[in-house]
Amino acid sequence: xxxxxxEERLREEMRHATxxxxxxxxxxxxxxxxxxRRIVSRASAACAAVAVAVAGAVxxxxxxxxxxxxxxxxxxxxxxxxxxxxxxxxNEIASVRYMSSPSWVVSPMDLWVYDGPRGQAYRxxxxxxxxxxxxxxxxxxxxxxxxxxxxxxDPARKTWSKQSYQGPKPSRTGCGTPMPTSxxxxxxxxxxxxxxxxxxxxxxxxxxxxxxxxxxxxVSVEHQRxxxxxxxMITIIWVDPASYLPVRxxxxxxxxxxxxxxxxxxxxxxPTRANLALLTVRIPPGFTQIHPxx
Amino acid sequence: xxxxxRAGELERFLAERGGHLLRAAVLLTGSKEAGEDLVQAALERxxxxxxxxxxxxxxxxxxxxxxxxxDGWRRGGRWRARLALLRGxxxxxxxxxxxxxxxxxxxxxxxxxxxxxxxAAIVLRYxxxxxxxxxxxxxxxxxxTVRSSAARGLHRLRELSGARAAxxxxxxxxxxxxxPQ
Numbered sequence: 001x002x003x004x005x006x007e008e009r010l011r012e013e014m015r016h017a018t019x020x021x022x023x024x025x026x027x028x029x030x031x032x033x034x035x036x037r038r039i040v041s042r043a044s045a046a047c048a049a050v051a052v053a054v055a056g057a058v059x060x061x062x063x064x065x066x067x068x069x070x071x072x073x074x075x076x077x078x079x080x081x082x083x084x085x086x087x088x089x090x091n092e093i094a095s096v097r098y099m100s101s102p103s104w105v106v107s108p109m110d111l112w113v114y115d116g117p118r119g120q121a122y123r124x125x126x127x128x129x130x131x132x133x134x135x136x137x138x139x140x141x142x143x144x145x146x147x148x149x150x151x152x153x154d155p156a157r158k159t160w161s162k163q164s165y166q167g168p169k170p171s172r173t174g175c176g177t178p179m180p181t182s183x184x185x186x187x188x189x190x191x192x193x194x195x196x197x198x199x200x201x202x203x204x205x206x207x208x209x210x211x212x213x214x215x216x217x218x219v220s221v222e223h224q225r226x227x228x229x230x231x232x233m234i235t236i237i238w239v240d241p242a243s244y245l246p247v248r249x250x251x252x253x254x255x256x257x258x259x260x261x262x263x264x265x266x267x268x269x270x271p272t273r274a275n276l277a278l279l280t281v282r283i284p285p286g287f288t289q290i291h292p293x294x
Numbered sequence: 295x296x297x298x299x300r301a302g303e304l305e306r307f308l309a310e311r312g313g314h315l316l317r318a319a320v321l322l323t324g325s326k327e328a329g330e331d332l333v334q335a336a337l338e339r340x341x342x343x344x345x346x347x348x349x350x351x352x353x354x355x356x357x358x359x360x361x362x363x364x365d366g367w368r369r370g371g372r373w374r375a376r377l378a379l380l381r382g383x384x385x386x387x388x389x390x391x392x393x394x395x396x397x398x399x400x401x402x403x404x405x406x407x408x409x410x411x412x413x414a415a416i417v418l419r420y421x422x423x424x425x426x427x428x429x430x431x432x433x434x435x436x437x438x439t440v441r442s443s444a445a446r447g448l449h450r451l452r453e454l455s456g457a458r459a460a461x462x463x464x465x466x467x468x469x470x471x472x473x474p475q
Contacts, residue, residue, distance in 0.1 A: 006452060007420060010401050014321055014421045017402040021320055023312025025305070027334060 024291070076204040079216050079239065080197050086244035087194040091116075092268035093275050094189055101261040103129070112278045113189045114271065119143045121279040139281030142167055151281040159290045160283050175199035178235055178249055179264060193237075193246060202237065210238045210248045211265065243268065304337070304351070311352050315359060321417045322363040324406045332359055360432050364414040404454045412447030419444045 098109040111124040123139040137153040148167040153160045178196035180189060201220040208217045215238035222233050231253060238248040245268050252261040269275040283289075308315075312333070320329035336358040340351065405413050411433075418429035419440070426437040426444075433440060 007448070010416070010448075010451070011420050013401045014417070018317035018320055018421075021313065021317050021326060021329075023308050023316045023333070024330070025309070027305075027308055027312060027330070027337060 074204055074216060076202065076218070079204045079218060079244075080202060082244040083218075083237075083239045083246070084194055084197050086239075087190045087197070090190050090245060090268065091271060092245070093271055093278065095267040095269055095278070096189075097265045099263050101263065106260075106262070107135070108132075112269075114276070114279055115188070115190060116271065121276075123279050123281055137281055139279070141279075151283075153281060153283060153287065155284075158284075158287045160281075160287050161290050175201070177251065178237065179251070179262075193249075196235075197237075202235070207241075208238060213238075213240050213247050215239060215247050216241050304340070307351055315352070315355055318356070318417055318422065319359055319363070321402065321405065321421055322359070322410075322413060324403070332362060335362060357432050357434070360414050360418065361434065364411045364433055401451055401455060404451055407454060408447050408450055412443045412450070415440050415443035416447045416451075 093112055093114040096109075096111050096113065098106075098111065100106040100108075107129050108127045109124055110127075111122065114121045120142040121140070124137070125134055126136040126138075127133065128135045134155055137155070139151040140148055142148045146167040147164065149162065149164040151160065151162050175196060178193055180192055197218075201222060202218040203220070205217045205219045207214050209215070218237045218239065220233075220235040222235075223230055234250075234252045236248075236250045237246050239245060240247050246266050248266065249264045250261055269278070315336075316326075316329055316333050319332040320326050323329045323332050333355075336355050339358050340355060405416065408416070414433060415429060418424050418432060419426070422429075424432070426440045429440045429444075430437040
C-alpha cells in the first residue's frame with residue numbers, strides 16, 4: 001500500500017526539481033533547423049535502409065567480388081583487394097564533397113575527416129540548397145576513447161556553441177551502405193568503406209575518367225522485391241589506379257522513396273600542418289558563444 | 295529566407311506555455327538539456343504535420359512528448375550519452391553536474407530508473423495532477439493501464455528509495471563502529 005505521505009513527497013520533489021525551469025527562446029527555430037538537417041541525411045539514410053534490406057535478402061545479384069572477370073588488365077578481386085589494403089593503411093585526411101541529384105534534395109556539404117593516431121577529427125560545412133551560402137559549420141574531435149567535443153557555428157546568427165560528452169560506440173554500416181548515415185559515424189569513413197568493399201557485391205567494370213583521373217570503376221547492383229515493387233540499389237565506386245583510394249562514390253536507388261543520386265567526391269590529403277588545419281573550426285571574430293541548445 | 299508565420303505563432307505559444315511542457319519533459323528525461331531535446335523533437339513533429347494540426351497545440355505537443363517518453367524515446371547517440379552522464383555511468387567520464395537534477399530530489403532521480411511507461415504515468419498523475427482518464431487520453435491507453443502503471447511505478451520507487459535508505463543506514467552504522475566504508 002502506498003502512503004499518501006510518500007505521494008506528497010514525490011509531488012513536492014517534482015515541483016522543487018522543476019522550479020525555475022523556463023523554455024528558452026528559439027526552440028521553434030532550432031526544431032526547424034534540426035528538421036532541415038535531418039532531411040539532409042534522410043536520403044542517404046533511406047538508401048541505407050534499402051541497402052540493408054537488400055543485403056539481407058538479395059534475390060538477384062550481379063556476381064561476386066571474387067569473380068575475377070578480366071576487363072583489361074584488372075579483375076574485380078584485384079581491384080577490391082588493393083582498395084581494401086589502401087583503406088586499411090590510409091593515413092590521409094579525407095576531403096569529401098557531398099551532393100545530390102536533383103540538387104535540391106540534400107544540402108551540399110564539404111567535409112574533412114581524419115582518423116589519426118591521437119583520435120579522430122571531423123569538420124563539415126553545410127550549404128543552403130537554394131542560395132549556396134554557408135549555413136552551418138560543425139566540427140568534432142574525439143579522443144581514442146571516443147570522448148567527443150562538438151563545435152557548431154551558425155553564420156546567420158553569428159553564434160557558436162560547444163559541447164562535450166562520451167560518444168556512443170561507433171556503429172559501422174557494414175554491407176548496408178558504403179557511406180555513413182549520421183554525423184557521428186563519419187570518423188569511421190575509411191573503415192566503413194573498407195567493410196563495404198569486403199561485402200562481395202562490387203564488380204569491376206573498366207575505367208572511366210573522374211576529375212582527370214582514369215579511375216577504376218566498381219559497380220554493385222542489388223535488387224530486392226518489396227511487395228509488388230522491385231527496388232534496385234546501384235552503388236558505384238571509382239578508385240584511383242595509383243593509390244587505390246576512392247575518388248568518387250555514388251549511390252542511387254530506383255525505389256520511389258530513394259530515387260535520388262547521392263554523390264561523394266573524395267580527395268585524400270596528407271596530414272600536413274596546413275591540411276590538419278582544415279579540421280579545425282575557426283570562430284569568426286565577433287561571434288557570440290551560446291548554450292548548445294540555444 | 296522568408297519567415298514562416300506559423301513559426302512565429304508557435305514561438306509566442308511556447309513563450310506562454312513552453313515552460314510547463316519543458317518542466318514535464320525534464321521530469322521525463324532527468325535533465326534540462328535532455329528535456330529541451332525532447333520538446334524540440336515534439337516540435338519537429340508538429341512542424342512536420344504542418345497545417346494538418348488543428349485545435350490546441352499544447353494538447354498535441356503534450357501528447358507527443360509523453361508518447362515519445364513512454365516509447366523510450368532516443369535521439370541518436372546524443373541523448374543516450376547525456377543520460378549516461380546524468381547517471382554517472384559514462385566510461386571514465388565524470389558526471390556533468392550542470393545537467394543533473396539536484397541531488398536532494400532523490401525520488402525525481404529515481405524516476406529515471408523506472409520503465410518509461412511507468413515514469414510517464416507518474417508524471418501525468420502526480421505532477422500534472424491529471425485523473426487516470428485524462429492521463430489515459432494523453433498516453434493513448436486505457437485508464438486502468440494508467441492506474442496500474444502508476445501503481446507499479448510508485449511501488450518500485452518506494453522500493454528503490456527504501457533500498458537507498460537502508461544502504462545509508464548501513465554506512466552510518468559502519469561509521470559509528472569505526473569501520474572503513
